[in-house]
Amino acid sequence: xxxxxxxxxxxxxxxxxxxxxxxxxxxxxxxxxFWYVQYPNQGLQLLLKYTSAATxxxxxxxFEAEFKxxxxxxxxxxxxxxxxxxxxxxxxxxxxxxxxRALTFGSGTRLQVQP
Amino acid sequence: GAVVSQHPSWVIxxxxxxxKIECRSLDFQATTMFWYRxxxxxSLMLMATSNEGSKATYEQGVEKDKFLINHASLTLxxxxxxxxxxxxxxFYICSAPGGSNTGELxxxxxxxxxxx
Numbered sequence: 001x002x003x004x005x006x007x008x009x010x011x012x013x014x015x016x017x018x019x020x021x022x023x024x025x026x027x028x029x030x031x032x033x034f035w036y037v038q039y040p041n042q043g044l045q046l047l048l049k050y051t052s053a054a055t056x057x058x059x060x061x062x063f064e065a066e067f068k069x070x071x072x073x074x075x076x077x078x079x080x081x082x083x084x085x086x087x088x089x090x091x092x093x094x095x096x097x098x099x100x101r102a103l104t105f106g107s108g109t110r111l112q113v114q115p
Numbered sequence: 116g117a118v119v120s121q122h123p124s125w126v127i128x129x130x131x132x133x134x135k136i137e138c139r140s141l142d143f144q145a146t147t148m149f150w151y152r153x154x155x156x157x158s159l160m161l162m163a164t165s166n167e168g169s170k171a172t173y174e175q176g177v178e179k180d181k182f183l184i185n186h187a188s189l190t191l192x193x194x195x196x197x198x199x200x201x202x203x204x205x206f207y208i209c210s211a212p213g214g215s216n217t218g219e220l221x222x223x224x225x226x227x228x229x230x231x
């Protein structure tokens with residue numbers, strides 16, 4: 001089964017600093033990959049997705065992620081953190097091999113932004 | 116993008132009662148919807164797949180009789196937590212696939228259930 005691993009349950013950065021949230025996937029077939037953000041007591045909002053069109057994917061709010069097949073990674077970055085970026089971030093995978101449409105989520109990374 | 120709406124956002128009930136949570140796709144039709152459960156500070160766990168016009172498909176370990184799912188129309192799926200107990204307290208989130216083939220899901224706002 002497809003899975004994703006998020007390294008680091010908590011990441012803390014200073015406002016204006018680089019944000020790097022890590023995600024590695026396990027799959028013999030490159031899957032569709034997603035990053036979602038969740039604010040407290042809310043649902044999930046899609047930040048960006050990889051669907052094999054381009055390895056560098058740009059999303060909303062200045063976030064981007066790069067698909068690296070050799071490293072089986074899809075890390076999320078943002079050049080300069082803003083206070084409003086503080087939230088929970090989830091990496092997720094869709095199983096292209098089976099066509100199963102439900103997403104499997106990583107364990108999540110809580111991003112804290114210090115003033 | 117597609118909009119999915121859940122209701123209620125918050126619900127508190129007594130132990131032993133049943134609670135219904137609605138999930139609607141507002142501007143698109145969804146033959147399939149997914150129900151997830153999220154414990155505090157944890158990830159989302161898929162509970163079941165709701166299928167319009169047929170029975171829901173439950174993930175291993177999820178009690179079918181406890182979590183009743185009905186997909187009555189192309190825009191509405193409901194999750195009923197029957198005979199709720201405190202351990203059923205959780206954040207329940209529904210989602211639906213959009214029109215693309217790229218696998219993304221659109222999520223409702225979530226429903227926080229507290230069973231006293």
